[in-house]
Amino acid sequence: MLSLFSSLYGKVADVRNRLYDRGIFESHDLGARVISIGNITTGGTGKTPLVAYVANILAERGEKVCILTRGYGRKDPQNRVLVSDGENILATAIESGDEPFELANRLRSKAMVIADADRVAAAEWAKRKFGVTAFVLDDGFQHRKAKRNVDIVCIDATNPFGGGKMLPSGRLREPLHNLLRADVIVITRGDLVEDISDLKFEISNLAPDAAVFVAKNKIVRVVRLEEFNAETQRPQSGETGEKESRAETVTIGSRPAFAFCGLGNPENFFKLFLRNNITVNGQLAFRDHYVYSRKDIEKIKNEARDAGAEVLLTTTKDAVKLSNFKFEIPCFVVEIETEIENSDGFEVLIW
Numbered sequence: 001m002l003s004l005f006s007s008l009y010g011k012v013a014d015v016r017n018r019l020y021d022r023g024i025f026e027s028h029d030l031g032a033r034v035i036s037i038g039n040i041t042t043g044g045t046g047k048t049p050l051v052a053y054v055a056n057i058l059a060e061r062g063e064k065v066c067i068l069t070r071g072y073g074r075k076d077p078q079n080r081v082l083v084s085d086g087e088n089i090l091a092t093a094i095e096s097g098d099e100p101f102e103l104a105n106r107l108r109s110k111a112m113v114i115a116d117a118d119r120v121a122a123a124e125w126a127k128r129k130f131g132v133t134a135f136v137l138d139d140g141f142q143h144r145k146a147k148r149n150v151d152i153v154c155i156d157a158t159n160p161f162g163g164g165k166m167l168p169s170g171r172l173r174e175p176l177h178n179l180l181r182a183d184v185i186v187i188t189r190g191d192l193v194e195d196i197s198d199l200k201f202e203i204s205n206l207a208p209d210a211a212v213f214v215a216k217n218k219i220v221r222v223v224r225l226e227e228f229n230a231e232t233q234r235p236q237s238g239e240t241g242e243k244e245s246r247a248e249t250v251t252i253g254s255r256p257a258f259a260f261c262g263l264g265n266p267e268n269f270f271k272l273f274l275r276n277n278i279t280v281n282g283q284l285a286f287r288d289h290y291v292y293s294r295k296d297i298e299k300i301k302n303e304a305r306d307a308g309a310e311v312l313l314t315t316t317k318d319a320v321k322l323s324n325f326k327f328e329i330p331c332f333v334v335e336i337e338t339e340i341e342n343s344d345g346f347e348v349l350i351w
Helices: 002-021 047-060 098-106 119-130 176-181 197-206 225-233 266-275 294-306 343-350
Strands: 033-039 065-069 081-084 111-115 134-138 150-156 184-188 211-224 257-262 280-286 311-315 331-340
Touching (some): 047 098, 047 331, 081 098, 098 225, 331 343
Parallel strands (some): 065 111, 065 134
C-alpha cells in the first residue's frame, strides 16, 4: 500500500513541476536577489548552517538580507512572525519555530528573519517596510511560487537519497530527475564518509549542469546553556550591532558526556564528538522540532547519570527550547558551522 502512495506522490510532484515549468502556475519575481536553499529529501541534511553561511556572504557584500522561512513547528503556522529585524530577536522559539529562532540568533547584525507560510507576501512586505535587497529562501527547492537567482540543493553524504523511494515509504520529496532544476548542489557532511566519488558521479548524471561542492560541519564553540540563552535575550549594543559580550568557549576535555538532540538526522550530530575526541557515554534522540517537557528533562538526567556522564551536550536548535529547565548536571550547547571546500568558487556563484 505504501508503495502505491509513493508512486502517486511522485506523479503529483511531477505534474506540479510541469505546471510551473509551463507557466500555468505562476512564479513571482521578488524584486531582489534570491538564493534558495533546500533539499530533495525529508530529514536533516545540514541545511540550516548553510542558510546562515549564505546569509553571511550576502551581508558581507553590503546587502540588506532577509531569510524567508516557513517556520515548522511554530505555535501558529498561519501568522507572519518577524523573528528578527536584523538587530534584535523579536519572537520566542515557540512563536517562530526553533530553526528560525536559531538563525535569528546566529545572524544578529547580519540578516532579518521572517516566518511566514506565504513567502511571496512576506517578501513584498519586507521590501516595502525594511528595504531588503537580498532574500534567502529556507527550504525553498519545492517552493516554486517564488523565482530565484540561484537554486541550491543540499544532499547528505551519509544518506544521499533517502533510500531512493518517494514519501511515504521513503524520504524523497520529489523524483530525483528534478535535480535538473538545481544550479548548485552541496554535498553536506562530506567528511563523515570515506569516499564520495561514487556520489559525485551519480549527481553528475542526475544534474550535469549543476556546480557541485562538498561541505563539512565543524564545532566552533561550546558554551554553557545558561550563558547561551542569556545571549539570545541580550539586545544589540551600539551602532555596530555587536553583541555586548559572547560567553567564551569551554573545553569538555576528558569529562564523559551524554548527548541529546531533536534533529531530523541525530546520528550526524553524535558522530561529531567522535571526530573531535569528545567522550560520549550515552545519547538520546528525540524527533525533529521536539518540544521538551519536564518529564523529558528528567529522562535525560536519569539516563546521563546511569551512563556515568559528567556533562550534557546539545544543539543550538534544542537549546532555545530549554531556557525554562534546570539541569543538575552541567549542560553545554555545541555551536556548529559549515565549511565549504573551494569556498571562493561557491561565493562567486552566490554573488
